[in-house]
Amino acid sequence: MDINAPAQGKYFDGKSARQLPVNVHMDTRHDTRVLVIQPAESAEIIWPLEELREVREQARDEGIVLSLGQDGIARLILLHGAAEDLIRKTAPKLGKVVVKKSKLRQLAFWAGGAVASVALIMFVILPALSNQLATMIPVEREAAIGQTAMTQIHKFLGGSDEKDLTCSNPDGVLALQKMTARMLGDTEVPYDLQVKVFKHKMINAFAVPGGNVVLFEGLLDAARSPEEVAGVLGHEIGHVMNRDPMRLTLRSAGSVGILGMVFGDFAGGFMALVLTEKLISAQYAQGAESDADEFAHELMADAKLPAASFAEFFRTLKDKHGGQSGLMSHLASHPDLDGRANAAVAADVVGDANYEPVLTPFEWRALQNICD
Amino acid sequence: MSSDVSNDPFSRLHREDTRTATAASPPMDVDYRGTQGPLFWLALRTALLTLITLGFYRFWAKTRIRKYFWSATAPGGDPMEYTGNGLEKLLGFLIAVAFLAIYLGLFQVLLSFVGLSVFSGGDGPESQVLQVALGQATLLAVIPFIFYAQYRARRYILSRTRWRGVRFGVDAAAWGYVWRALVHWFITIISLGLLLPRQTFWLEKYKIDRTWYGNTKFVQGGKWTSLYPAMKHYFIAAGLIVVPSLLAWTTEQPVWLFFAFIGGVWFYYAFAYYAVESFRILADQKRLGERVGFITGPRASKVFWTYILGALLASTCAGLVFSAFSVVASNFMGLTTFGLLAEGEKLFNPENMSIGFYIGGALFVIGYLAMLLSYGVFGMIFVSQPVLEHYVETTQILNPEALDDIQQRSRDEMVEAEGFADALDVGAAI
Numbered sequence: 001m002d003i004n005a006p007a008q009g010k011y012f013d014g015k016s017a018r019q020l021p022v023n024v025h026m027d028t029r030h031d032t033r034v035l036v037i038q039p040a041e042s043a044e045i046i047w048p049l050e051e052l053r054e055v056r057e058q059a060r061d062e063g064i065v066l067s068l069g070q071d072g073i074a075r076l077i078l079l080h081g082a083a084e085d086l087i088r089k090t091a092p093k094l095g096k097v098v099v100k101k102s103k104l105r106q107l108a109f110w111a112g113g114a115v116a117s118v119a120l121i122m123f124v125i126l127p128a129l130s131n132q133l134a135t136m137i138p139v140e141r142e143a144a145i146g147q148t149a150m151t152q153i154h155k156f157l158g159g160s161d162e163k164d165l166t167c168s169n170p171d172g173v174l175a176l177q178k179m180t181a182r183m184l185g186d187t188e189v190p191y192d193l194q195v196k197v198f199k200h201k202m203i204n205a206f207a208v209p210g211g212n213v214v215l216f217e218g219l220l221d222a223a224r225s226p227e228e229v230a231g232v233l234g235h236e237i238g239h240v241m242n243r244d245p246m247r248l249t250l251r252s253a254g255s256v257g258i259l260g261m262v263f264g265d266f267a268g269g270f271m272a273l274v275l276t277e278k279l280i281s282a283q284y285a286q287g288a289e290s291d292a293d294e295f296a297h298e299l300m301a302d303a304k305l306p307a308a309s310f311a312e313f314f315r316t317l318k319d320k321h322g323g324q325s326g327l328m329s330h331l332a333s334h335p336d337l338d339g340r341a342n343a344a345v346a347a348d349v350v351g352d353a354n355y356e357p358v359l360t361p362f363e364w365r366a367l368q369n370i371c372d
Numbered sequence: 373m374s375s376d377v378s379n380d381p382f383s384r385l386h387r388e389d390t391r392t393a394t395a396a397s398p399p400m401d402v403d404y405r406g407t408q409g410p411l412f413w414l415a416l417r418t419a420l421l422t423l424i425t426l427g428f429y430r431f432w433a434k435t436r437i438r439k440y441f442w443s444a445t446a447p448g449g450d451p452m453e454y455t456g457n458g459l460e461k462l463l464g465f466l467i468a469v470a471f472l473a474i475y476l477g478l479f480q481v482l483l484s485f486v487g488l489s490v491f492s493g494g495d496g497p498e499s500q501v502l503q504v505a506l507g508q509a510t511l512l513a514v515i516p517f518i519f520y521a522q523y524r525a526r527r528y529i530l531s532r533t534r535w536r537g538v539r540f541g542v543d544a545a546a547w548g549y550v551w552r553a554l555v556h557w558f559i560t561i562i563s564l565g566l567l568l569p570r571q572t573f574w575l576e577k578y579k580i581d582r583t584w585y586g587n588t589k590f591v592q593g594g595k596w597t598s599l600y601p602a603m604k605h606y607f608i609a610a611g612l613i614v615v616p617s618l619l620a621w622t623t624e625q626p627v628w629l630f631f632a633f634i635g636g637v638w639f640y641y642a643f644a645y646y647a648v649e650s651f652r653i654l655a656d657q658k659r660l661g662e663r664v665g666f667i668t669g670p671r672a673s674k675v676f677w678t679y680i681l682g683a684l685l686a687s688t689c690a691g692l693v694f695s696a697f698s699v700v701a702s703n704f705m706g707l708t709t710f711g712l713l714a715e716g717e718k719l720f721n722p723e724n725m726s727i728g729f730y731i732g733g734a735l736f737v738i739g740y741l742a743m744l745l746s747y748g749v750f751g752m753i754f755v756s757q758p759v760l761e762h763y764v765e766t767t768q769i770l771n772p773e774a775l776d777d778i779q780q781r782s783r784d785e786m787v788e789a790e791g792f793a794d795a796l797d798v799g800a801a802i
Contacts, residue, residue, distance in 0.1 A: 010450070012450075012538075015537075017585075019536060057443065058451065059405050060444070103463075113467075116470075121477035133482075137485070137488055138489070141489055249488070253480050256480075258473050262469060
């Protein structure tokens with residue numbers, strides 16, 4: 001491209017929608033290399049090579065679209081040819097993109113605002129609010145919700161209307177009642193507390209809202225003393241008393257919506273959502289677990305039972321499952337069995353002193369055989 | 373002979389009219405210049421980046437895809453240009469999150485509290501009805517924001533759209549749109565859908581009458597009743613459901629229900645037909661300024677089958693991607709077949725968990741993500757692009773010479789961009 005052989009192109013001046021056919025050539029003006037754009041009927045337009053920017057991401061590669069500076073509104077379109085090649089060779093900053101400092105400051109400000117807002121709602125407002133609201137749900141509602149949850153869990157574990165998983169050997173049931181009464185002592189429970197055993201080999205126990213506590217047969221088999229079972233029972237009663245299922249349900253109802261908003265619904269975003277919700281849930285649940293542990297320690301202390309046997313149970317769990325991995329039970333899904341065992345030992349008020357066992361050997365055997 | 377023709381007043385009139393019409397202003401065609409290859413690679417690259425940034429690249433991904441589709445659309449051979457950028461979209465999103473997080477969080481907790489408080493327990497029908505009603509209540513409370521976000525998203529997108537160097541623009545009037553949309557939806561619902569054309573027309577008119585190209589305003593002409601032909605297939609589908617159901621009920625012959633089933637399927641076609649036909653009827657009644665008009669001719673059957681076959685093709689491709697990953701993963705896990713269920717016991721036994729097991733498991737997860745991702749990518753080239761191409765290529769612009777007089781408009785800054793739409797996930801598909 002030289003002065004004698006100008007290239008033809010299309011020019012849009014950014015002022016009107018009129019299309020201007022132009023001739024374009026390169027020149028030097030005031031010691032600067034420039035592009036001279038010559039429309040047919042108006043004055044020439046001078047674009048310094050230094051200032052040329054290419055408008056990228058065109059669907060069809062049929063030439064080059066140029067603008068003057070990054071924010072220029074006017075456009076010059078040249079089809080493939082010598083002119084385009086020369087411009088690509090000589091214009092030094094075709095692809096330069098400058099992000100304005102003010103834009104970045106704005107971004108940092110609002111990123112801070114968004115993070116603060118999300119943190120405030122997720123870690124301050126939601127927990128406080130759901131703790132408050134959980135206490136405002138009437139007891140009979142909670143029991144109704146718990147009943148539904150219980151039916152679902154029962155079905156999930158393989159039970160049905162015909163095949164009730166609840167174990168009902170009369171001697172075992174009596175033993176369980178005795179253990180529950182001993183653990184509760186004078187503690188007032190606002191619920192109709194019902195403790196049952198399910199015929200299932202999982203080493204686990206759970207509580208649903210409204211006072212239902214379920215121990216699995218697998219847990220009774222794994223336990224080496226009735227006091228170990230009593231510890232677990234106290235822990236589950238703790239969950240019931242603290243209304244943990246309600247609190248967690250309310251909190252996660254709020255946070256799932258917010259996280260969905262932050263991450264969007266992309267494949268990657270979905271993973272991030274699930275992981276983050278799991279992490280936060282685990283953190284809350286951990287708080288709930290240690291509260292329930294403490295509650296269990298208190299019950300055992302009041303019942304003059306050694307909390308150390310609760311610690312024994314954690315050690316049993318650890319031996320059986322090698323710490324935290326591989327066990328799909330909520331007791332173990334909260335890490336640091338050692339820590340929990342140590343806390344139980346520290347809370348022990350009985351020590352080496354004699355104590356009245358929670359069950360007689362006969363009753364203990366009956367409880368272990370409750371499902372037979 | 374020739375003098376006879378020229379003496380015929382009708383003939384002359386006709387000939388002259390044709391000549392002046394074509395000579396002065398042939399309609400302007402709109403080219404579509406996109407192709408499968410480049411779009412495929414662009415969609416794949418941006419989808420991968422979105423995946424590895426846990427979703428945060430989506431603002432840039434969407435922007436780049438838009439730049440592609442816009443520059444592929446070329447009225448009169450001059451491509452459109454999308455001038456938005458990912459950074460401003462992210463900024464708008466952050467602003468929306470800062471405001472919406474607290475509102476949504478509080479709202480959802482209070483709502484689930486109400487839900488739990490009135491929960492009557494059991495699996496009885498009353499409690500289920502109640503729960504469904506509560507689910508709708510959530511939606512109801514978010515709906516005004518959705519309309520707001522949609523209007524704002526449209527305003528943002530058009531403010532970042534240029535053709536021949538001149539900007540499009542939309543007046544800031546989102547709240548007016550919100551209450552109108554609420555009222556129209558309400559009327560449509562209580563009329564059992566019979567007044568849908570009324571809603572479609574007036575909401576479109578509200579939007580179009582506030583849309584500009586440069587200094588020139590668009591106007592939506594026409595009447596809402598002229599949209600009733602587009603409802604044709606809704607009526608057919610409804611008839612196909614109601615009549616056989618009544619027959620089945622009165623004659624106690626369940627075989628009639630088969631026709632009712634066909635009516636149910638027919639609704640999908642009716643949906644596509646109404647979308648395409650109402651678009652066509654409304655587009656033909658649009659004006660830009662005094663003189664520029666439009667003719668469009670998208671065919672409902674073409675759009676419908678593009679969706680069906682394109683989606684089928686895209687899911688097949690995505691399925692193949694997943695199968696490829698699964699085969700490799702199974703090899704790592706030491707499974708000769710996909711006998712996951714049969715070997716489930718062995719599989720989840722801790723003693724069998726080797727390094728190969730973990731690599732295989734990771735490959736399964738990656739394969740699953742790759743499937744989701746490639747469905748989006750293939751959907752882009754098998755559905756989005758062909759449909760857009762069909763709409764674009766069946767459009768003509770009348771009296772295009774009047775476009776030359778249109779002058780530039782000033783920039784609509786819109787710092788919040790389409791953040792609300794992004795946060796509520798109700799933005800435009802592209």
